[in-house]
Amino acid sequence: MAIDRDEVLRIARLARLHIDPAEADALALDLARIVAHIDALRDVEIPPELETLTYFGSDVVRGDRPGDCLPAPEALANAPQREGSHFLVPKVVDKEGEAGGAGGGA
Amino acid sequence: MTALHELGAAALAAKVRAREVTALEVAEAHLERAQRLNAHLNAFLHLDAEAVRREARLLDRRLAGGDEAGPLAGVPVAIKDNISVAGSPTTCASRILAPYVAPYDADVVERLRAAGAIPFGKTNLDEFAMGSSTENSAFGPTRNPHDLAHTPGGSSGGSAAAVASGLVPLAIGSDTGGSIRQPAAFCGIVGLKPTYGLVSRYGLVAFASSLDQIGPFARNVEDAQLLLSVLAGHDARDATSSPRGFAATGGEAPTSLSGLRIGVPEECFAEGLAPEVRAAVGAAIASLSRLGAEIIDVKLPLTRLGIPVYYIVAPSEASSNLARYDGVRYGLRGAGEGVHGLFAATRGEGFGREVKRRILLGTFALSSGYYEAYYGRAQRVRAAMRNEVDEVFRCVDLLASPTTPTVAFRLGEKSEDPLAMYLNDVLTVHANLCGVPAISLPCGRSTHGLPIGLHLTGPRFGEASLLRAARAYEGASGEGHRWPPEPTS
Numbered sequence: 001m002a003i004d005r006d007e008v009l010r011i012a013r014l015a016r017l018h019i020d021p022a023e024a025d026a027l028a029l030d031l032a033r034i035v036a037h038i039d040a041l042r043d044v045e046i047p048p049e050l051e052t053l054t055y056f057g058s059d060v061v062r063g064d065r066p067g068d069c070l071p072a073p074e075a076l077a078n079a080p081q082r083e084g085s086h087f088l089v090p091k092v093v094d095k096e097g098e099a100g101g102a103g104g105g106a
Numbered sequence: 107m108t109a110l111h112e113l114g115a116a117a118l119a120a121k122v123r124a125r126e127v128t129a130l131e132v133a134e135a136h137l138e139r140a141q142r143l144n145a146h147l148n149a150f151l152h153l154d155a156e157a158v159r160r161e162a163r164l165l166d167r168r169l170a171g172g173d174e175a176g177p178l179a180g181v182p183v184a185i186k187d188n189i190s191v192a193g194s195p196t197t198c199a200s201r202i203l204a205p206y207v208a209p210y211d212a213d214v215v216e217r218l219r220a221a222g223a224i225p226f227g228k229t230n231l232d233e234f235a236m237g238s239s240t241e242n243s244a245f246g247p248t249r250n251p252h253d254l255a256h257t258p259g260g261s262s263g264g265s266a267a268a269v270a271s272g273l274v275p276l277a278i279g280s281d282t283g284g285s286i287r288q289p290a291a292f293c294g295i296v297g298l299k300p301t302y303g304l305v306s307r308y309g310l311v312a313f314a315s316s317l318d319q320i321g322p323f324a325r326n327v328e329d330a331q332l333l334l335s336v337l338a339g340h341d342a343r344d345a346t347s348s349p350r351g352f353a354a355t356g357g358e359a360p361t362s363l364s365g366l367r368i369g370v371p372e373e374c375f376a377e378g379l380a381p382e383v384r385a386a387v388g389a390a391i392a393s394l395s396r397l398g399a400e401i402i403d404v405k406l407p408l409t410r411l412g413i414p415v416y417y418i419v420a421p422s423e424a425s426s427n428l429a430r431y432d433g434v435r436y437g438l439r440g441a442g443e444g445v446h447g448l449f450a451a452t453r454g455e456g457f458g459r460e461v462k463r464r465i466l467l468g469t470f471a472l473s474s475g476y477y478e479a480y481y482g483r484a485q486r487v488r489a490a491m492r493n494e495v496d497e498v499f500r501c502v503d504l505l506a507s508p509t510t511p512t513v514a515f516r517l518g519e520k521s522e523d524p525l526a527m528y529l530n531d532v533l534t535v536h537a538n539l540c541g542v543p544a545i546s547l548p549c550g551r552s553t554h555g556l557p558i559g560l561h562l563t564g565p566r567f568g569e570a571s572l573l574r575a576a577r578a579y580e581g582a583s584g585e586g587h588r589w590p591p592e593p594t595s
Binding site: 003007008011012014015016017018019020023027030031033034035037038039040041042044046047050061062070074075077078079080081087089090091092 | 489
């Protein structure tokens, strides 16, 4: 798999990560070398019985029971911006239910 | 008389329990040293001397009032800065968390306090524990106390350097692909990654959740064992926490390993191993044989795929875990237009180059069209690796190998070549991928005087046998921690 500048910028949009164009060139070179190395896995023969085996036998989930949680003032203490007892963020819905704003679009 | 900073944890706790010394005196001795030497090492990112004194005085008052002294009474323990200590910064050595103050204690910190330990500062790391040299810290690299021009390893380089230099007798770190064991090897101390599930990760900032474990650093095996016994235990707040605990066995180091079978995987002695490392680890295995252990050649062919599997699984999990840093609830907030612009600007500004590289790699491996070819395949090879090592542990009790292919490399030597840096983890990622415990302990030095690490691996929940062999080797070989030179100027 070839990774070039455009591919880096595509992945960065998925990851909601701003990358400068100059940085994208350097990252494309790094990622191309790394992916060439991990591509070694593509040649490995995997026994058929392992096809469905994953590392953990099953998911472990916590019981759905109410418990103690951080009081609101403590949870808000690290917020970069807040208003009253809420985290403050830019407007999420622009118009006609369209989510986003600049930089969006995965 | 031995200075307080030269004593190990068990000896210090014994003196505090016997009222030969107060917790405050122990704290002051270590504060003086840490404040003097940290300028050279950059091992600590935060050290609140008044908070340390407050905790020590409180313990002294409790002991004077008749409270029972815990197993780590008055022992200063440094904490890697990706583990939460209530009221302290927890930055993960990242600009994105620079303003963050943890509102609660991690499970391991609660256990340390209950054992009488004094939380003693937050140590430097590669940003979000992603790295093998501590050079990826946003707040400058830590230096190797044995030679300040070399790295201490990473990602828990600050914890390793602090213990090796006597700034603290004990520290805790986290190990996702070798981040406790590799810096322990580079700094000439003992570092242990426990079995997956033995120590709770509640309060550890998540990097790769199927691999992350918290574990101890110490200057000798007995102290590492003592700290592990405090850290281990079930915690309902971590869904992967095991009900199995770990109890330290005291007494003298065993003088015989008769009946123990130690496997030596030929793949761990392949091309690329420095001759000095090969020789020192070979001598250590001969020493284990003289102690009565049976040495058996074994094969683990899938270990050659450890790096490709690790560098798919770990970045994939990281790309998901680090999605939470968006500038909304805590940490840095960048200036972007609209909510998506805010997310992208915050993350672009807040993360360093290596973290971005891994988020991109993980996002790529999980993205539509590539998921099965990369992540799905890596998970199945990982399952095969686990089966392979389980099979080998039917024939042997432990595995012995080098911890690292080389001794500590120079600062800057690999920082511009991410693949060369990743390959440094070739001997340690296997234990994380398979969930098994492993320890690194000193087994000699290079001609340049840099430490070399012996790596012992056990089956899941085989810590007791691992530590028994490590103590026997340490006692019989005469190898162990040596004090680094005092930095001058």
